[in-house]
Amino acid sequence: MSVQPHPAQHASASAPAAPVVADQVAKEYRHSPRAQPTPALRGVSLAFASGSINALMGPSGSGKSTLLYCLAGLEAPSAGRCSLLGQPVAALGRAQLAKFRRRHVGFVFQSYNLVPSISAYENIVLPSRLAGRKPDPAVVRAALERVGLADKADELPGRLSGGQQQRVAIARVIVSQPDIVFADEPTGALDTATGDAVLQLMCGQARERGQCVVMATHDPSVAARCDRVVLLKDGLVHAELRAPDADAVAVALNRLRGSQ
């Protein structure tokens, strides 16, 4: 494990081959037209590699979700740019972006998640179908089994708990095998044992298939499963940890909270 202070925020995002890149990304929110803008991100440059599992950590309000949303093209940055698989997100029109996401990106988010009017099974196969593929029902059943929802295939999302819905989203990622997975607190609604099992599953598949996973988490034990942990504070990258254990993450977070 190594701790590395992050290089200057204006350093250009590296490796053109990286599937997920943020280049000098800033994001401001304005609560009303006359209000002063609140900066959520203040010039973040990061590149995430294929086959890597990455965690975004930091205090509440540090910009983790905003960064995920900008990277995924769900929010437009106020400045800077994001690229996915070498494609600048801002250059894609709405329909193109939706198509691109269906083909290449998986989400395990609290919102932007499941379609409420179709069953868990249908939700799992939806991205593959929209991308013109026909998933093998045996593979879908196996994924449901692996996330502990073998008996919930026909349930509508509204009849599932938050944790079960999260597991459906994870099964969806397992079946659709996107190049990139964005996850916001992927184990937030799960008990420790289930969270650990599904995380292991998600990370195992990502490493096997060369997916790039970027997740926001508050949980040091989740971050300890990652190859890289990016620590955010006040909308800036503060430091990075490589392959840390949970204790090292907790220490770094405490240090981050104490720093000015």
Ligand SMILES: Nc1ncnc2c1ncn2[C@@H]1O[C@H](COP(=O)(O)OP(=O)(O)OP(=O)(O)O)[C@@H](O)[C@H]1O
């Ligand atoms: N839709 C929004 N409108 C206005 N301000 C927002 C919006 N989303 C985020 N913010 C503000 O941007 C800043 C960063 O928020 P963000 O949700 O990205 O932080 P976070 O690190 O994910 O926090 P948490 O750990 O609590 O989820 C905060 O000051 C937040 O209040």
